Amino acid sequence: MNSTSIFEYHILYSGINFKYLPNLIFSNQLFQKLLIFAANKNETTMYRTHTCGEIRINHQGSEVTLAGWVQRVRNLGGMTFIDLRDRYGITQLVFDEKTEQSVAELGNQLGREYVVQATGTVRERSSKNKNIPTGEVELAVTALNILNSSDTPPFTIEDESDGGDEIRMKYRYLDLRRAPVRDTLILRSKMAFATRSYLDSQNFIETETPVLIKSTPEGARDFVVPSRMNPGEFYALPQSPQQLKQLLMVAGFDRYYQIVKCFRDEDLRADRQPEFTQIDCEMSFVEQEDILNMFEGLTKYLFKQIKGIDITEFPRMPYSEAMGSYGSDKPDIRFGMKIKDITALAKGHGFSVFDDAEFIGGICAEGCSEYTRKQTDALTEWVKRPQIGAKGLVYVKVNTDGTIKSSVDKFYSAEDLQKWVELFGAKPGDLLLILSGVKEKMLKAIGDMRLEMANQLGLRDKNVFQPLWVVDFPLLEWDEDTARFYAMHHPFTAPKPEDIPLLETNPGAVRANAYDLVINGVEIGGGSVRIFDKALQARMFGLLGFTPEQAEYQFGFLMNAFKFGAPPHAGIAFGFDRLTSMFAGLDSIRDTIAFPKNNSGRDVMMDSPSMISLEQLDELNLVVNLKEKK
Amino acid sequence: MNSTSIFEYHILYSGINFKYLPNLIFSNQLFQKLLIFAANKNETTMYRTHTCGEIRINHQGSEVTLAGWVQRVRNLGGMTFIDLRDRYGITQLVFDEKTEQSVAELGNQLGREYVVQATGTVRERSSKNKNIPTGEVELAVTALNILNSSDTPPFTIEDESDGGDEIRMKYRYLDLRRAPVRDTLILRSKMAFATRSYLDSQNFIETETPVLIKSTPEGARDFVVPSRMNPGEFYALPQSPQQLKQLLMVAGFDRYYQIVKCFRDEDLRADRQPEFTQIDCEMSFVEQEDILNMFEGLTKYLFKQIKGIDITEFPRMPYSEAMGSYGSDKPDIRFGMKIKDITALAKGHGFSVFDDAEFIGGICAEGCSEYTRKQTDALTEWVKRPQIGAKGLVYVKVNTDGTIKSSVDKFYSAEDLQKWVELFGAKPGDLLLILSGVKEKMLKAIGDMRLEMANQLGLRDKNVFQPLWVVDFPLLEWDEDTARFYAMHHPFTAPKPEDIPLLETNPGAVRANAYDLVINGVEIGGGSVRIFDKALQARMFGLLGFTPEQAEYQFGFLMNAFKFGAPPHAGIAFGFDRLTSMFAGLDSIRDTIAFPKNNSGRDVMMDSPSMISLEQLDELNLVVNLKEKK
Structure with a gap:
């Protein structure tokens, strides 16, 4: 089977639009597996013989029935063209002079997002659309059945919608019709299935742990659930199944996993959701090395199966190096630009800002020596923002002619600065950017500046994964x-x-x-x-x-379990929303979730949370006592 | 590969003990799939070279390291034998006269459920144990490492434990060490994965719907979750994702599924849990026939993949027939014994009980004509129990010599009764059991009696599935x-x-x-x-x-969604706990759940629900108001 037909097969059977997931391909192995099922796979239903993503030139002359939504209506020279859409693609319907009049009249009643069933004959299009897999054909409609009408949608159901965030959230079921959003959720489903395939192959047991558990004060704030049958008592929703998975290890389950909802009642910052999903895992009779190997395997498998990418390097870095060289416990190593410490070199030259600083260090921005005054001023403003917190920025330009120009030439000779240049390994054309202050804070600030410079220099390619x-x-x-x-x-x-x-x-x-x-x-x-x-x-x-009493009260059941032969064990949890958003190339987790909540924890579509009845409260032995807002 | 080695492979890699799941085999297709991964599958860790289920006679002479729990210690003629257990099996460790003294002394310190790591040489056992796959070999221990000690467990960790329900629930992590319980949870995991494999192959998108949704009064009672960020308002936990999955159809997802937790705050009867799991599915552009075909497919796939059973017949029965012929909307059709209506035949013969009854009918119990007076009396008592609610039982014995003897011979001639016998199609040796009264109630009562007779006659074989x-x-x-x-x-x-x-x-x-x-x-x-x-x-x-206002308030978002082009759609949900319990041959769903709650909704292991702090209540704007119990 050549690559074109694999592509076709894929389009046909998964409904993923490659436009949004250009790297999504299937490796041979998964493809083989899919083939096993292909004979039985069947999107044909009583309402349709084919999907809107399936018709090709080789169907020419056959009669097919499609069902879907009206994406677009165009009237041209007495003819009506309809783009009919379903999850699998778009096929063009045509009503022309040969169409029976009653059918053509029905066709003229259609508006955007009407749901129709159309029967017709497949024919070659006169003007082909090379952008979609079905672009060579159209359906000359012989029978039309309007299954449902539609009000005019409050925003356009296009890849780029004209709707703002709020209205798209209120009508999330319409937003989900847009290909980029839908395809992200299809991607999520494929990732979950691939994760399970890998872990199942490694003999992990997927075990559901309870959602109604016990409230513990350590960690974030719990969501709680009043118990009607146990008056005055509450369950908590799990922030993670941490203790339960450890109990499963005590129980001898050896390898546990679960793709599981977790809950935190936190003030919501951007990109946080009160409920989120974890790939939660635990193993027994293992040391750290076993876990790293196993989940390196999972990560590589997902990149290979879902994105067709071979991950070859999987380095390990101590926390101290991450903080010292990248100013972060989560370094982006797609690029170098490591932090260098020049405290020893830079102190004692009469520049009081440096002389008073605990730490002096910075980064070397390659090829930036020609930054203008305006650009270095903007960077200075950037590092002085409260969330970065530097007092100022020192720069050293290593000009292409080898000369050196800095903002501290008053205090440092060319020879002094040359030592800095050597320590940074800077080349002609590079720019050193240096901050000073309290060490821990400055490392973080330089780390942030490093990411900002990488953004400016285009070093953070979303299609490169490290x-x-x-x-x-x-x-x-x-x-x-x-x-x-x-x-x-x-x-x-x-x-x-x-x-x-x-x-x-x-x-x-x-x-x-x-x-x-x-x-x-x-x-x-x-x-x-x-x-x-x-x-x-x-x-x-x-x-x-x-x-000891507090520990017993909070963690008693785990401490008790440990009396009966706990094995050595270790575990890990992946943030599944974030992993999906990374695979989808999104900046936020929100569109990886079918029905997300807003920053106030509200579902604006359902209008939830909401008041409940006094009877409900009474059954739960609760009284609502609203205080004045402070 | 012959069936023995498939068996071995299976034991090796899944840890399921066939003793408890005698019908669990893998079909060739799943087996092929497992083979793909077999090369990479690896239970070896830093703590062990093999599992306790893996060593065979062909390992003879090799040095291996195992890790697990001490199942049993026996001292015999100066030798110590330890059964070492992990999820995958049991291997015998031996300390004998050749064992280094320090190691042997350590071996003598071991008690039940100690966690140890043992290195030794595999050798053939002198007295083989044919009941376990590792029964031909033992490990002559050369090094022993006690990883953890254990208090004496509160009940025996054996297939049949001496622990009562309550103590096993309190120490659930120990109960889960017992092979029958653990194997049920492994089975559950395999069933979930097989379900996903099937639905993924049919292009269903697994979509997670929110756990924090809106409370609706229709249906059972909701569990609610107070919102701190929206004072005085509450989320509800879903009783099912019904409306959300319908919205996903409006969104054009076409095929949705989810294996999902659902919640009902009901008074708990035996075998009900406040949280339970559904295989939840929905499809668009389908009619009923499409759904029945698709999920017949899933059911057949599960039986084939998990239990090796080919389901050939999959009949359909109208509700009216189920009620009329089986007295139940969920007939057990593993056996016949259908209900017959003899109202017309039996009325008007002067037997006032029948003459006053709306309905007279019963079943024919094959081969029961020799039931003694004691047995028919016991049946009469059984049908008079309040939960059955019949006033009495009439029987007709069709003796093996062809004569007829009934409890109503006073009112009916042999010819009269012969007509009943013909209507029932009874043969010599059969017994007719007849109830009378209000039709609806009697159909149910006869249906219950039918099940009771089938139990007595052994017609409800757990290994037959219909x-x-x-x-x-x-x-x-x-x-x-x-x-x-x-x-x-x-x-x-x-x-x-x-x-x-x-x-x-x-x-x-x-x-x-x-x-x-x-x-x-x-x-x-x-x-x-x-x-x-x-x-x-x-x-x-x-x-x-x-x-209209109530409908708008409760279901407004769904009604609104329907304005924008809802497709025809249909769905189904499977009770996953119950399906698992059926596949495992259990009578209750409780042991299909890792950490179940008791009949008061309590988790006795975690001691949950529990009181929360006044600070937590205050943040939620709630006051607990405990009333006197009425």
Whole structure:
């Protein structure tokens, strides 16, 4: 089978429009699998003989029946042309002088988004449309059945709609008719299926854990569900099935996974949803290396099966290197431009800004030496924004003629600056951008500037994918406000065995057997080796400021389970919405979700949440007590 | 590959113990698919070279490392034998006179459910255990690592445990270690994957619908979730994604499915769970016949792939026939014993019980003519139980010599009774069992008696499966208490087109395009063709007693969506817990669920639901107001 027919097969059977997913191809293996089913696959129903994406020149002369929505109506020289759309494609219907009059009259009544069933004869089009797979043919209509009429939609159902966000959300069922949105959801479905295929092949058991669980105070805020049968008591919706999957390991399930909804009642920032989906996994009798290998495998499989991309490199980077060289725990390594520390070189030259700074460092922007004053001023403004927080920007231009020009020439000789240039490995034509201040804050600021420069230089190609494991995270984070340590990952994360002696003496220096999967600067997944020793777990709760009673109340069932032979275990969870949005080339997770909520947690289509009746409240032993807004 | 090695392969890679699922085999097709992955499949981890289910005689002489739980310790003539268990099987470890002393001493410290890692040499066993696939070999231990100790478990971790229900639920993670429970959950995972494989091959898009939706009063009671960001308002958890999947059809998704959690806050009867799982499906441009064919396909595929059973017959039966011949809308057709109506024959012979009855009918129990007086008395007591509700039982014995003996010989001549015998088609040796009373109630009672007799006669073999579509359900049910009609299926179910004229004149007689999948007398799934015409939908809401305002408030977003070109569509949902329990041969759904709740909706393991803090309540603008129990 040649590649054209694979393409056709694909168009025919999946309904994905390649325009939006140009890299989506099927590897031979999945294709083979699909072929097994192809003989039985059947979109024919009582209402249609074919789909609107299926008719080709070889159907010429045959009578077919299609059903779908009117995408477009054109009247030209006494003829009517209708673009009929379904999930699988678009086919042109024609009513011309040969069409029976009653049929033609019906055809003239059609408006946008009417639902019709049309029977006709396939014929070659006189003016072909090379942009769509069905563009060589049209259907000369012999019978037409209007299945449903439609009001004029509140926005255009086109790839680029004229509707604003709010109205498209209110009429989400119409927004979902648009090919880019629909294709993202088809992609999501294919990704979920491929994920399951891989994990099933590796003997993982998909196990559903309960949605109505127990509220725990650690972590984010829970959504709660009042129990009518247990008055005054509440279930919580899971923020993740963390403890339940650990119990499945205690139960000997060995390999667990679930593609599962999780819930967090957080104030919503852009691109956060109160309910989101995780690929949640846990394995027993494993060490960190086993997990990294297994889920490198999953990641490679998904890229190969869904996007036809071979991931060859899968580097691992300690957290300390990520922070030091990229100013981020989720470095985008599609490009270099690593952060260099010039503190030692730059101090003591009488430039008080640098002399007073804990840290001086920056990046080398390749080929930017000819940035104008306006451009460097704009960059300076950019780094001074509150969310970046630098006081100013120092630049050093390495001109193409080899001369050096900086904004601190007053304080540094050409020889001084030449040392900087060498440390950065800068070439003629490059531009050094340097910030100074408190080390931790400046590393982050330079990291942000690095991403901004990469954006300006077009180094963040959405079609290039560079995964990375970030490893050796700190076990604990100190919080100044509450003056206590918090678990950076969660309280069940195991410290590195060699760091255990530091737990009481220098808790902040203890590294965890924790790991994040980062792709293109986005955190896609994260996990850890778990503590499986009850004494170490108790010590950990102590470090986190729990009294034994509190620990027992909150985590008693897990602590109890650990008394009966917990195996060594470790796990990981992938953010499935985010992974989908990355595969789809989107900037937001919202269009990876069929019915998302807005930033106030509202579903504007359903108009939810809503008031419930007093009877309902009464049955739940609840009274609503609205306070004045402060 | 011969069947033995397929068996071995299966044991090796799935961890399912055939003892509990004797019919579970893999068809060649799925087996082929597994083979594709076999090369990559790998249970080896840093902790083990093999699993406890994997070692065979051909490993003799090799050094392997296993990890698992101590199932059993036996000391015999100075030797120690340990059964080491993991999900994949059990392998015997041996410590004998050749074992290094320090290792042997460690071996003597092991107790039940300790977690260990053992390295040793595979050798042939002197006394083989033919009951397990690893029974020919044992591991002569050379190194032992105790990974975790265990308290003595509160009940035995054996196929038949000594633990009662309550304690097994409290320690569910230990109960899940028992092979029958674990294997049911592995089966569930395989069934979910096979379901997805089938539906994916038929171009269904798995689409996740939201868990936080809008509360609607129709149907069962909703679980609700207070919204912190929208004070005084509540989300509801879905009883099913009914309206959302219909919106996906309006959106043109064409084929939708989801294996999805649903929620009902009902008083829990045995075998009901507040959260349960559906295989939820919807299709566009289809009629009832399309749905029946597609899901007959799914059912056959599951039986073939999971249990190796070819389903050949898939009859369809109108609701009226099901009620008339089986006294049930979910007939068990593994056996005949249909209900016969003898009202016309039996009335007017002076037997006042019959003369006053609306309906007289019964069943013919084959080969039961020699039932003793004690047995017929017991049956009489059985039918008089309140849940059956008959006033008495009339029997007619067709003796093996051809004579007839009945409990109503006083009123009926041998010729009279011979007519009954002929109507029932009874043969010598059979027993007629006859009830009388109000027709509807008696049909149900006779139907129940039919099942009871089938149980007594061993006609309900768990290894025989007989699926059936029940079709042509009534659209509406009259409720005496509230003096209104209710939708038998739900308010979106389409009436049969030919019955639409009856909607206002004789609503009770209108049949729906609704269907149930029944297997062995259990309702496994149900669905309907939906109304897609907004005028008809409004008429339907009117029949159900909604004012237009109420309909708008409750179903406004669906009614609105129908203004913009809804396609003809239909769907179905399978109860996945029940389907799994049927495939596993269980009587209850509870052990198909990893962490079920008890009859008070409590998770006794987590001790949930539980109190939440006043701060949490305050954030949600709620006050708990516990009333005195009435």
